[in-house]
Amino acid sequence: MSEAPVIELDHVSLVYRAGWGGAKSETLAVDDVSLVVNEGECLGLVGGSGSGKSTLARVMTGQIAATSGAVCIRLREDAATGHASGRRTITAPRPRDVAGHVGLVFQDPYASFDPHWTLRRSIEEALLLKGSSRRDHAGRGATDFLEMVGLNAAFAARRPGALSGGQIQRAAIARAIAINPDVLILDEALSSLDVSVQANALGLLARLRQELSLTIVFIGHNLAVVGAIADRVAVMEAGRLVEAGPTAQLYRAPQSDYTRQLIRAVPKLRHRQGGVAA
Amino acid sequence: MTWDVAVRCAGRRRKLPTGPALGLAAISLIIAGALLAPLLTPHSPNLPLPDGMTPDGMPKPPSLAHWFGTDNLGRSMVARVLYGARATLLVGVVSNTIAVVVGTLVGGIGGMLEGRAEAAVMRFVDLMLAFPALILAIAIASIIGPSLWNAALIIALSNWTWIARVVYTKTLSIRERNFITAARLLGASRWYLFSRHLLMHLAPIMLVWETLGIATTVQMSAALSFLGVGVQPPTPSWGNIIHDNQNYFTVAPWTVLIPGVFILVLSLSFNIVGEYVHEKMEALESRERRPETAEDARERFGEIEHAG
Numbered sequence: 260m261s262e263a264p265v266i267e268l269d270h271v272s273l274v275y276r277a278g279w280g281g282a283k284s285e286t287l288a289v290d291d292v293s294l295v296v297n298e299g300e301c302l303g304l305v306g307g308s309g310s311g312k313s314t315l316a317r318v319m320t321g322q323i324a325a326t327s328g329a330v331c332i333r334l335r336e337d338a339a340t341g342h343a344s345g346r347r348t349i350t351a352p353r354p355r356d357v358a359g360h361v362g363l364v365f366q367d368p369y370a371s372f373d374p375h376w377t378l379r380r381s382i383e384e385a386l387l388l389k390g391s392s393r394r395d396h397a398g399r400g401a402t403d404f405l406e407m408v409g410l411n412a413a414f415a416a417r418r419p420g421a422l423s424g425g426q427i428q429r430a431a432i433a434r435a436i437a438i439n440p441d442v443l444i445l446d447e448a449l450s451s452l453d454v455s456v457q458a459n460a461l462g463l464l465a466r467l468r469q470e471l472s473l474t475i476v477f478i479g480h481n482l483a484v485v486g487a488i489a490d491r492v493a494v495m496e497a498g499r500l501v502e503a504g505p506t507a508q509l510y511r512a513p514q515s516d517y518t519r520q521l522i523r524a525v526p527k528l529r530h531r532q533g534g535v536a537a
Numbered sequence: 538m539t540w541d542v543a544v545r546c547a548g549r550r551r552k553l554p555t556g557p558a559l560g561l562a563a564i565s566l567i568i569a570g571a572l573l574a575p576l577l578t579p580h581s582p583n584l585p586l587p588d589g590m591t592p593d594g595m596p597k598p599p600s601l602a603h604w605f606g607t608d609n610l611g612r613s614m615v616a617r618v619l620y621g622a623r624a625t626l627l628v629g630v631v632s633n634t635i636a637v638v639v640g641t642l643v644g645g646i647g648g649m650l651e652g653r654a655e656a657a658v659m660r661f662v663d664l665m666l667a668f669p670a671l672i673l674a675i676a677i678a679s680i681i682g683p684s685l686w687n688a689a690l691i692i693a694l695s696n697w698t699w700i701a702r703v704v705y706t707k708t709l710s711i712r713e714r715n716f717i718t719a720a721r722l723l724g725a726s727r728w729y730l731f732s733r734h735l736l737m738h739l740a741p742i743m744l745v746w747e748t749l750g751i752a753t754t755v756q757m758s759a760a761l762s763f764l765g766v767g768v769q770p771p772t773p774s775w776g777n778i779i780h781d782n783q784n785y786f787t788v789a790p791w792t793v794l795i796p797g798v799f800i801l802v803l804s805l806s807f808n809i810v811g812e813y814v815h816e817k818m819e820a821l822e823s824r825e826r827r828p829e830t831a832e833d834a835r836e837r838f839g840e841i842e843h844a845g
Contacts, residue, residue, distance in 0.1 A: 358724030388723040
């Protein structure tokens with residue numbers, strides 16, 4: 260893992276404004292967050308519902324502009340641009356700036372695929388929009404990426420509605436890695452899966468991360484799941500970053516009450532006579 | 538709704554409910570009557586019959602010789618109504634198709650735009666909506682002149698706004714869906730999103746309006762012809778048959794009632810069929826996200842075993 264930062268957030272805040280006139284309301288979704296995602300690392304972003312994790316991911320990908328603070332993203336140069344230097348720096352990114360450089364896997368994988376399209380068409384769309392071919396620079400096509408995530412070629416002809424939750428989430432990961440992203444953001448991607456499929460998907464992500472040297476931002480609310488893959492974990496509460504540090508250290512010696520609370524909330528199995536209790 | 542689902546559903550032999558079945562039958566009969574008019578009646582719609590008037594110069598009532606009677610000029614009402622269906626259907630279908638295409642383009646593009654551009658497009662639509670359709674149609678007709686094709690164009694120009702509003706609302710809900718966000722993050726342009734993703738999702742709405750909207754355009758076509766700014770004589774249309782015979786309503790009511798009933802039946806039929814198509818499309822759309830089946834569960838179980 261290199262120490263070169265890919266995403267840098269410096270005192271970023273985001274206020275959602277709604278209504279007008281007397282009915283105007285403001286919600287502070289992200290409050291003065293400073294965070295760095297380094298190349299090749301997996302950063303876990305943990306917090307309860309409404310803590311601002313997904314909003315922060317949308318700020319990172321330029322889907323929403325920060326109200327204040329600086330957002331900086333360093334992206335690999337494409338061969339097509341002709342730039343000799345390795346990375347270009349973008350401040351205050353917009354979606355078109357990061358297009359094709361950020362892979363996003365959503366919580367609801369069914370909604371992330373056009374229900375009318377087959378998986379082959381969806382993955383080929385990613386490849387076509389990123390470059391101009393249905394195959395990537397290494398000659399891999401839709402079926403190759405599906406096989407990388409453990410789905411055989413027959414799945415390429417299926418539509419999202421014909422897949423189970425675990426299968427469609429694997430397909431979403433296949434589409435996200437097909438563009439060889441600078442950063443892969445998994446926004447509560449495993450939250451809707453049952454624990455066995457979650458474990459399977461975590462194993463898959465760990466393998467892909469090693470094989471493709473991926474930089475990952477892994478967003479979740481379950482500290483145990485996030486901790487299983489993240490090198491560092493950042494904990495968010497009500498839009499604020501309450502704690503960040505290496506995973507093992509954060510688990511061993513949490514600094515904030517909220518982190519301790521999250522750690523205590525992780526279900527532990529203990530055997531008792533006649534069954535298992537959480 | 539995917540086309541393969543639609544085809545599968547169409548392939549299933551399900552009995553059509555009575556209402557839509559009757560509506561479809563009525564539409565089919567009227568279309569067949571319009572197309573086969575020269576075979577169904579030996580009379581010209583424009584030439585008076587030798588025995589078309591009573592000795593005192595009045596239209597003849599319905600009889601075995603003339604099923605629908607004759608009109609104010611002694612012409613066969615059967616021929617007038619059958620040939621009149623051609624112009625009425627043509628104006629209704631063509632104007633509705635133009636309205637659906639224009640409404641979908643404006644509403645869809647308005648929904649894909651953001652900020653001031655979106656507001657500008659939709660305020661224009663609101664402005665057009667504020668005009669009463671018939672008044673607007675009469676105003677346009679007075680500028681470009683009355684004719685069959687102008688009538689179609691005029692009706693389309695005053696009807697696309699409703700479709701644009703509905704399509705815009707639908708587009709707003711689709712554009713927030715994750716597969717659009719995913720394509721945006723891959724660098725898809727607005728036009729790409731509209732043409733590749735959105736249009737397929739708007740197809741059910743377009744199909745519903747293509748059937749439901751004809752009811753309105755047929756009525757409007759008849760209204761314009763009745764007011765003298767639609768299809769022009771001698772070309773018969775149901776609207777101008779009523780217009781030509783309005784002075785005889787009290788003495789020869791069939792000359793007005795028969796085309797009136799045909800307008801009513803055709804509009805009602807398109808309405809009933811359109812409502813049925815609407816219901817079916819909604820059911821198909823909700824089936825896109827079907828619950829997990831036993832086969833899914835088995836596959837998932839396979840994954841768990843594999844993981845273990």
